[in-house]
Amino acid sequence: MRVSAQLLPEFAKRPTMHDAIYLDNAATTRTDPAIAAQLAEDSLRHYANPASTHRAGLAARRRLEQARETIAERLPGYRVVFTASGTEAIHLAIRGAFGVRPRRRRVLVSAVEHPAVLRAAEALVPLGAEVETIAVDAAGRVDTERLEARLAEVGEQVAVCAVMAVQNELGTIEPLERVRALLARHAPQAFFFVDAVQALGKIVFDPETIGAHAYAFASHKIHGPKGMGCLAVREPVHLAPLLTGGGQEFGLRSGTPDVPGACGFATAFVEAFDHAARHVRHLESLRAQLAEGIARIEPGAVVHGPGEPGGCSPSILSVAFPGRRGEQVQHALEAEGLYCSTGSACHSAERKPGHVLRAVGMDPVLAEGTVRFGLSWTNTEAEIERALEIIAAALPRVPARATIA
Amino acid sequence: MTGADLLLVRFAEIGIKRGNRKRFTRALADRIRETTEAFGAVRSVRPTHSRILVELDPDAPAVARRRVLERLTDTPGVHTVSPAHRVAADMEALAAAVADRAEQIVARRNPATFRITCSRSDKRFPLTSDEIARELGGAVLARCPGLRVQLKGADLEIGVEIATLQHAYVYAERLPGPGGVPVGTAGGVVHLLSGGFDSPVAGSLLQVRGCELTPIYFHSFPLVGDAAREKVIDLARILSRRQRRMQLGVVGFTEVQTTLRDRCPADLLVVLYRRMMLRVADAIAERLGFDAVSTGDALSQVASQTLPNLRTIQAVCSRPVLRPLLACNKEQIIDTSRRLGMFEISARRADDCCSLFVPRHPRTRARIEHAERAERGLDIPALVAQCLERTEWIELSCGRVCEPEDAPRA
Known part of the structure; x- marks a missing residue:
């Protein structure tokens, strides 16, 4: 679905944001220029409603179904339901699965889940849910021993269990196969949900082997269009919809589908999924370059998350500059043209250490000094080199210990 | 399948067709090449005496490699397929490979019994097949002490084929194909395709019996909406996965139907529609040089499928009318439809031209002379010519529509 270069508007050929270096790809990514152009073209040419039975509608429907097929053939055994965001996919899975399991009331979520998961679970409390969090170790990994002990007690009552694939603030890769095995043994009726938003294209993971009941994905994290997500649900699908109305998306998500968005998402999905192994190699080398450079600049800097190879997604480098405030570091870097974030930008209005850093029991001084770099496979070695120059120049300007009471 | 170097394809009936063997093998290799080319995961397709070796590209994405395997298990002429690993043809390497494979499978699905099946293409290999199997079986037992040997009906069969003195293949699965003979070896047929379950x-x-299909669909727009046409295109896409190229003819049938409605008895309409369809199919087969036309008729299923009506319908066609479902029950048909992924498409709601203007009780015993009397006064050749002229040809290849045919109606 590549578009010829002449279709690209002039601005798309230039780098974005005044040549700044964008290392906040875990927050969101730049839409691939070819996908953006395709999106514009589709919006103008294939605008019919895919539910219409005239030829233009049928053509739109075919495009939508082709996009769905493209994603689904990479997830054998799963049905793809398009949503307007990762968050919506998460809510559909958790609330939808709880809704069809009236006799089971327990919802287990890892302590480091994205707020979308935590809030979706909380929304079930008035409906009788008992929400429990699963503790994690200092690296952010689900404590499977404690999970097993808990499942041995209440496994029969578990309706939904949610563990993410890659932790969005730390990059921790969660032991999903182990969780799956524990659920199979102690809670075979439970719906196992995996938030895979940060995993797609950034680690090599095989949804079939993990065998969860559903995975949520978001398009904007992989250079696809904004406002697009999907839930891949294992067949046979049994979920209660959140949105009802026209009965689109197999009755699971009413609302006129975004056909151009779905096509753009599918294109981005292919690039992310099919070339994950290559992306990982590239990301690992960038991450190592960045981490080593930072260690040279600031020997006291502490990298969070699992240290062993393969324990952490190479797309995320969460690092603390002890004695400094992460926010000030972020702004100082920004002033020099390097974008990153403190913790997770999705909800960075919070001032105190977020739930993730608290869950891993992080020293408040380290938590306060934490900055997250989000790498994409589109980043280059030269960009990391430049980023390190910026860090070296900007860091001394951030007051150390200034705000520690 | 993970990480297989190649796929070992065993052919079905090709093996027994002595005189034509080479032709069939080559045709099968060609079909495999053509229908997997788009996935970009196949390095080479090499026919040998008893197998076709499909070499996979190790750098191709897993999804592409899996799709090649899926395609092969649906390729007519394929008896079974085994994803295989290439191993050096010495006993040490083989023992390690076989034991590794067994260990992986034990971890995954916990079989109780196993066997080793061995064959040698190169008989110069110093051990006999039995000796090899026994020694490798020992290696498996040493690694997986929980397993027992069982020669008949083992839970796990690990196959070893000594291909040359240099290398051998190890596999642990035999996935069934549809059998039959390669598409195209029987010739072409014009196939009457609708949006239903049967055709x-x-x-x-x-x-699977070697026919290359040229499907035609009779479309009565605007009496029937394009959703019906869309269903047929989707069904043809599935059939086209087995063919390098497929032409789907969408025949403009509106005028024929309205003419027949205006001038003929209503209770004969279904039979008359079907006679017109066969005439058109026969004419297209004539043009394409095909020897047969085919339909999804099943005996006694609907009014047009009684023996007298089939006879009256067939009388207008100079070619044999192949009806592979003639003696099939609906359940069998639906099973196959599901297996091929057609069921959900056929189950979609859309209008159908055969029911247009038809009374509740159509004639079940229309004799040829009834039909001929009803058609008297119609310019049949002109109607057929008009249908041919109003046929839109849609090109499909390997499951995809080739032309951008979503342009607005001209």
Whole structure:
């Protein structure tokens, strides 16, 4: 679905944001220029409603179904339901699965889940849910021993269990196969949900082997269009919809589908999924370059998350500059043209250490000094080199210990 | 399948067709090449005496490699397929490979019994097949002490083929294909395709018997909406996965139907529609040089499928009318439809031209002279010519529509 270069508007050929270096790809990514152009073209040419039975509608429907097929053939055994965001996919899975399991009331979520998961679970409390969090170790990994002990007690009552694939603030890769095995043994009726938003294209993971009941994905994290997500649900699908109305998306998500968005998402999905192994190699080398450079600049800097190879997604480098405030570091870097974030930008209005850093029991001084770099496979070695120059120049300007009471 | 170097394809009936063996093998290799080319995961397709070796590209994405395997298990002429690893043809390497494979499978699905099946293409290999199997079986037992040997009906069969003195293949699965003979070896047929359940299944059966399909669909726009046409295109896409190229003819049938409605008895309409369809199919087969036409008729299923009506319908066609579903029950048809992924498409709601203007009780015993009397006064050749002229040809290849045919109606 590549578009010829002449279709690209002039601005798309230039780098974005005044040549700044964008290392906040875990927050969101730049839409691939070819996908953006395709999106514009589709919006103008294939605008019919895919539910219409005239030829233009049928053509739109075919495009939508082709996009769905493209994603689904990479997830054998799963049905793809398009949503307007990762968050919506998460809510559909958790609330939808709880809704069809009236006799089971327990919802287990890892302590480091994205707020979308935590809030979706909380929304079930008035409906009788008992929400429990699963503790994690200092690296952010689900404590499977404690999970097993808990499942041995209440496994029969578990309706939904949610563990993410890659932790969005730390990059921790969660032991999903182990969780799956524990659920199979102690809670075979439970719906196992995996938030895979940060995993797609950034680690090599095989949804079939993990065998969860559903995975949520978001398009904007992989250079696809904004406002697009999907839930891949294992067949046979049994979920209660959140949105009802026209009965689109197999009755699971009413609302006129975004056909151009779905096509753009599918294109981005292919690039992310099919070339994950290559992306990982590239990301690992960038991450190592960045981490080593930072260690040279600031020997006291502490990298969070699992240290062993393969324990952490190479797309995320969460690092603390002890004695400094992460926010000030972020702004100082920004002033020099390097974008990153403190913790997770999705909800960075919070001032105190977020739930993730608290869950891993992080020293408040380290938590306060934490900055997250989000790498994409589109980043280059030269960009990391430049980023390190910026860090070296900007860091001394951030007051150390200034705000520690 | 993970990480397989190649796929070992065993052919079905090709093995027994002595005189034609080479032709069939080559045709099968060609079909495999053509229908997997788009996935970009196949390095080479090499026919040998008893196998076709499909070499996979190790750098291709897993999804592409899996799709090649899926395609092969649906390729007519394929008896079984085994994803295999290439191993050096010495006993040490083989023992390690076989034991590794067994260990992986034990971890995954916990079989109780196993066997080693060995064959040698190169008989110069110093051990006999039995000796090899026994020694490798020992290696498996040493690694997986929980397993027992069982020669008949083992839970796990690990196959070893000594291909040359240099290398051998190890596999642990035999996935069944549809059997039959390669598409195209029987010739072409014009196939009457609708959006229903039967005709797509009939087409798929004929492909397994070597027919290359040119489906035609009778479309009565605007009496019937394009959703019906869309269904047929989707069904043809599935059939086209087995063919390098497929032409789907969408025949403009509106005028024929309205003419017949205006001038003929209503209770004969279904039979008359079907006679017109066969005439058109016969004419297209004539042009294409094909020897047969085919339909999804099943005996006694609907009014047009009684023996007297089939006879009256067939009388207008100079070619044999192949009806592979003639003696099939609906359940069998639906099973196949599901297996090929056609069921959900056929189950979509859309209008159908055969029911247009038809009374509740159509004639079940229309004799040829009834039909001929009803057609008297119609310019049949002109109507057929008009249908041919109003046929839109849609090109499909390997499951995809080739032309951008979503342009607005001209």
